[in-house]
Amino acid sequence: MNHKTGRNVKLGKNIAIGSDVVIEDDVVLGNNISLGDNAVIRKGAKIGDNVIIGYREIKPGQDAPAKPLGTEIGDNVKIRSGSVIYWGTRIGSNSMVGHNTVIRENIIIGHDTYVGSLTMMEGDTKIGNYVGINAQCHITKFCDIGDYTFIAPIFVGANDQAMSYRRRAHGQNLVGFTTEKYVRIAIGVTVLPGVRFGEGCVVGAGSVVTRDVPPYKVVMGAPARVVKDAPREEVVR
Amino acid sequence: MNHKTGRNVKLGKNIAIGSDVVIEDDVVLGNNISLGDNAVIRKGAKIGDNVIIGYREIKPGQDAPAKPLGTEIGDNVKIRSGSVIYWGTRIGSNSMVGHNTVIRENIIIGHDTYVGSLTMMEGDTKIGNYVGINAQCHITKFCDIGDYTFIAPIFVGANDQAMSYRRRAHGQNLVGFTTEKYVRIAIGVTVLPGVRFGEGCVVGAGSVVTRDVPPYKVVMGAPARVVKDAPREEVVR
Amino acid sequence: MNHKTGRNVKLGKNIAIGSDVVIEDDVVLGNNISLGDNAVIRKGAKIGDNVIIGYREIKPGQDAPAKPLGTEIGDNVKIRSGSVIYWGTRIGSNSMVGHNTVIRENIIIGHDTYVGSLTMMEGDTKIGNYVGINAQCHITKFCDIGDYTFIAPIFVGANDQAMSYRRRAHGQNLVGFTTEKYVRIAIGVTVLPGVRFGEGCVVGAGSVVTRDVPPYKVVMGAPARVVKDAPREEVVR
Numbered sequence: 001m002n003h004k005t006g007r008n009v010k011l012g013k014n015i016a017i018g019s020d021v022v023i024e025d026d027v028v029l030g031n032n033i034s035l036g037d038n039a040v041i042r043k044g045a046k047i048g049d050n051v052i053i054g055y056r057e058i059k060p061g062q063d064a065p066a067k068p069l070g071t072e073i074g075d076n077v078k079i080r081s082g083s084v085i086y087w088g089t090r091i092g093s094n095s096m097v098g099h100n101t102v103i104r105e106n107i108i109i110g111h112d113t114y115v116g117s118l119t120m121m122e123g124d125t126k127i128g129n130y131v132g133i134n135a136q137c138h139i140t141k142f143c144d145i146g147d148y149t150f151i152a153p154i155f156v157g158a159n160d161q162a163m164s165y166r167r168r169a170h171g172q173n174l175v176g177f178t179t180e181k182y183v184r185i186a187i188g189v190t191v192l193p194g195v196r197f198g199e200g201c202v203v204g205a206g207s208v209v210t211r212d213v214p215p216y217k218v219v220m221g222a223p224a225r226v227v228k229d230a231p232r233e234e235v236v237r
Numbered sequence: 238m239n240h241k242t243g244r245n246v247k248l249g250k251n252i253a254i255g256s257d258v259v260i261e262d263d264v265v266l267g268n269n270i271s272l273g274d275n276a277v278i279r280k281g282a283k284i285g286d287n288v289i290i291g292y293r294e295i296k297p298g299q300d301a302p303a304k305p306l307g308t309e310i311g312d313n314v315k316i317r318s319g320s321v322i323y324w325g326t327r328i329g330s331n332s333m334v335g336h337n338t339v340i341r342e343n344i345i346i347g348h349d350t351y352v353g354s355l356t357m358m359e360g361d362t363k364i365g366n367y368v369g370i371n372a373q374c375h376i377t378k379f380c381d382i383g384d385y386t387f388i389a390p391i392f393v394g395a396n397d398q399a400m401s402y403r404r405r406a407h408g409q410n411l412v413g414f415t416t417e418k419y420v421r422i423a424i425g426v427t428v429l430p431g432v433r434f435g436e437g438c439v440v441g442a443g444s445v446v447t448r449d450v451p452p453y454k455v456v457m458g459a460p461a462r463v464v465k466d467a468p469r470e471e472v473v474r
Numbered sequence: 475m476n477h478k479t480g481r482n483v484k485l486g487k488n489i490a491i492g493s494d495v496v497i498e499d500d501v502v503l504g505n506n507i508s509l510g511d512n513a514v515i516r517k518g519a520k521i522g523d524n525v526i527i528g529y530r531e532i533k534p535g536q537d538a539p540a541k542p543l544g545t546e547i548g549d550n551v552k553i554r555s556g557s558v559i560y561w562g563t564r565i566g567s568n569s570m571v572g573h574n575t576v577i578r579e580n581i582i583i584g585h586d587t588y589v590g591s592l593t594m595m596e597g598d599t600k601i602g603n604y605v606g607i608n609a610q611c612h613i614t615k616f617c618d619i620g621d622y623t624f625i626a627p628i629f630v631g632a633n634d635q636a637m638s639y640r641r642r643a644h645g646q647n648l649v650g651f652t653t654e655k656y657v658r659i660a661i662g663v664t665v666l667p668g669v670r671f672g673e674g675c676v677v678g679a680g681s682v683v684t685r686d687v688p689p690y691k692v693v694m695g696a697p698a699r700v701v702k703d704a705p706r707e708e709v710v711r
Contacts, residue, residue: 013251014487016505031253031307032269032287032506034523049271050287050319050506050524054557081321082337082524084555099321099339100355100556102573102591102609112687116356116358117339118373118574120591120609132402135339135357136393136592138610138627138661141628150402153357153375153425154393156628156661158608158679159492163658165606165624169709184400186425187375187393188445190628190662190680205395206445206459207660209681222459222696233327234404248487248496269506269524286508287556318526318558319549336558336576337592339567354576354594355610369639372576372594373612373630387639390594391610391630391664398636421637424630425664425682440630443664443682443696457694471641 006043017052034117036087038070045073045094048081048099056087057105074111086123098135116153125176143176151189152205161193180215184230190222202230243280255291270341273324275307278444282310285336292323311348323360335372353390362413373400381414386434389424389442396430417452427459439467492528494579510561512544515639519547521572522555531579548585560597572609590627599650614667617650623671626661626679633667654689658704664696676704 003017006025015029018037023029028046030176034237035041036054047053053184056072069088073079077091082100085091089103092110097118116135125139128147133139137155145151159174177191180199188206195205201213204220204227211218217226240254243262252266255274260266263281264307270284273291281449284290291308306325310316314328319337328346335354346352346364353372362376365384370376371458396411416422416434423442434440438450441457441464450456454463477491480499483600489503500518507521510528514620521527528545540634543562547553551565556574559565563577566584571577572591583589583601590609599613602621607613611629619625633648653659660679671677675687678694678701687693691700 014505031251032524034505045242047256049289050269050556052523057553081292081352082287082319082556082574092403100319100574100592118592118610119339122609130403135359136355136373136610138625146470148403150400152393152395152400154391154628156626158626158661162708163624163626163660163676164708166604166622187395192679202400205429205447210679234399234401268508286526290650318529319524319556337556337574354593355574367640373493373592373610374598379524385640387637389630389632389637390614391628418522423637424632438635442684471636 010071011123011159012049030081036071038087040070042075042077042093044076046076046078047073048079048083050082051079053079054087055084069106079098088095092129110147117186128181137153140176142174144178146179146181146183146199149179149185151185152189154188155191156189157191157193157195159193166171200230249286267318273308275324277307277309279310279312279314279330281313283313283315284310285316285320286317288316289321290316292321294323298460306343329366349383365418377413379411381415383416383418383420383436385418386416386420386422388422389426391425392422392428393426393427394430394432399429437467437469486523504555510545514544514546516547516549516551516567516618518550520550520552521547521701522553522557523530524556525553526558527553528561529558554601567601601654614650616648618652620653620655620657620673622655623653623657625657625659626663628662628665629659629665631665631667631669635667665683674706 003021005023010028014032016034022040024043026044030049032050034052039054061185069089074092074093074178079097080099085103086105088106094112096114101119103121104123106124110129115133117139121139122141124141125143127145130148132150134153140157140159157177159176164170175194177195179197182200183197185203186205190208196212198215200216202218207224208222208225216230218230240258242260247265249268251269253271259277261280265283267286269287276291284362291348308324316334318335322340323342325343329348331349333351338356340358341360343361347366350368354372356374357418358376361378361379362380364382367385369387371390377394386436394414396413401407401450410433415434417436419437420434422440425443427445433449435452437453439455444461447460453467455467477495479497486505489507490508496514497697498517502520504523506524508526513528546564546710548567552575559577560579563582570588575593577595578597580598584603587605587680589607591693593611595613596615599617601619604622606624608627614631631651633650638644649668651669654673656674657671659677662680664682670686672689674690676692681698682696684697690704692704707709
């Protein structure tokens with residue numbers, strides 16, 4: 001319970017604070033919040049009710065690491081109510097997480113990015129700056145999402161071609177998807193393991209993407225095929 | 238903390254009540270509930286654990302409105318645990334909201350309607366009476382959903398043809414979908430911006446709907462096409 | 475408040491315990507937990523923050539049963555934060571439930587099975603042993619899921635061909651899906667009422683399954699069709 005708290009911090013009720021937690025100036029914490037060991041909440045961040053920061057999952061037979069990984073919530077980040085942020089995750093300044101969302105371990109999120117409500121991020125993923133991942137998406141493990149990527153709601157990506165759960169190869173050969181900059185993915189899209197989305201490409205609603213998408217092309221359908229060029233002028237911020 | 242409470246109200250623990258809140262007779266509130274300023278909870282409503290009513294999001298640089306919009310939960314409405322109802326939303330009598338659902342601002346829901354668990358409603362939408370919106374649906378902004386509409390689980394609607402997030406046109410030209418009366422939409426359906434569903438039409442499972450559906454027709458596929466007439470006798474309540 | 479508690483039990487804050495609850499040895503309960511009447515938490519189970527066990531829904535005009543159905547959480551089961559387990563549900567030993575998941579009434583889950591985060595299970599369903607149901611799935615009522623079944627994220631099954639909500643046939647002729655052993659269902663799959671998945675079959679990503687799948691076949695597409703044999707050697711644990 002050895003933690004540092006800055007000035008002008010507002011604390012709600014029933015806040016559980018682990019060891020070596022840092023809460024910087026102007027932070028606002030709601031009610032029923034848990035901050036795990038080594039969590040850092042940067043200046044001006046706002047954490048909603050019933051949020052868990054730095055949740056740590058120890059698997060049966062596993063020891064906790066000697067030096068626990070911290071969780072860092074950047075300046076002015078907003079985490080809405082009911083969400084869980086696992087340990088070893090970092091969220092850059094001015095980013096936002098919606099309600100009832102689950103962000104697992106070792107996810108690095110850039111600045112000015114948002115992750116919508118009811119989204120699940122499985123862990124071990126890097127997300128750039130100015131990214132929009134909308135509500136009810138499923139971001140599998142081992143993805144790399146480039147700056148300015150936009151992913152519309154009800155998206156799902158896979159990382160295991162063999163669906164080997166409970167089989168001999170379980171946990172091997174996992175590979176998520178990669179997006180370069182300026183990618184736009186419409187609602188209801190399904191993506192197979194290892195797909196690479198080229199810079200500025202666009203994926204139509206309801207598509208099932210089975211192979212790489214070239215830069216500045218529009219693909220759609222199941223399986224998704226190139227139907228035309230994607231306009232370059234739209235990608236400029 | 239200036240609020241009125243009726244007779245025979247049951248209150249759980251850890252209830253945070255804003256200013257000018259009204260709680261009518263026979264209301265049941267669980268534990269860890271937050272009622273925002275100007276919220277009205279009508280007679281006999283039941284609010285589950287960890288629910289937030291009248292959640293108010295102030296964006297950076299924005300002031301709160303001079304006169305806060307209230308949130309109204311109608312007679313005998315049931316809101317299940319873990320859900321968030323933003324301010325400026327009204328829910329009619331005998332309606333029901335599932336668990337861990339998010340209903341954003343300025344949504345007007347009729348009476349005898351239900352919204353399933355883990356559903357996300359983005360805001361600025363009108364929903365009629367006797368409507369069923371099932372679990373894990375995504376209802377985008379600016380929709381109009383007619384009486385007796387049924388939407389099965391894992392539905393997603395879009396409102397921005399250009400996916401212009403972080404681009405120049407961001408937030409312009411948004412248009413949701415509209416359903417007339419008696420519309421039935423099966424599981425796993427994806428709907429593009431601006432689609433109008435005619436009275437009594439039926440949409441098959443897994444369809445991607447890209448244009449208007451005529452009244453009393455069945456459509457299916459990706460893109461969805463008319464395959465036959467929808468039986469009129471089934472729509473009668 | 476007549477309950478039995480074993481040895482070496484760790485209890486968080488704000489725990490509400492109903493009548494005739496049993497908490498066995500070595501159980502860990504987090505904060506803000508509710509255990510309904512007759513709930514049994516077996517040896518070594520871990521229950522996360524904001525979880526509700528044994529949630530009981532009484533419909534208007536309905537009486538509670540004379541003898542309430544218990545809810546049983548098996549040895550070493552882990553229920554993560556924000557989830558709701560209704561009454562009359564049993565979860566076998568070493569199984570796991572993710573965050574913010576809803577498991578309704580009368581669901582029997584085997585041992586060594588997991589149910590992912592943000593998943594909705596509607597009730598009256600039997601699930602075998604060594605099953606994996608991933609995040610953000612929708613398991614409708616009246617399903618039977620065989621041992622070693624794997625269901626990837628964003629799955630949806632229906633049980634009412636007529637979508638008869640608010641119509642005369644409402645609640646009649648409901649039939650879910652059945653999987654035999656070793657079935658593997660990829661991401662983003664949609665399944666119509668009454669489908670039977672044969673032993674060891676594989677369903678491709680984004681498929682819409684409208685009829686039974688033969689054993690040891692791979693199906694894909696919308697509607698899904700057999701494309702090749704599924705390898706038998708992979709099913710062995």
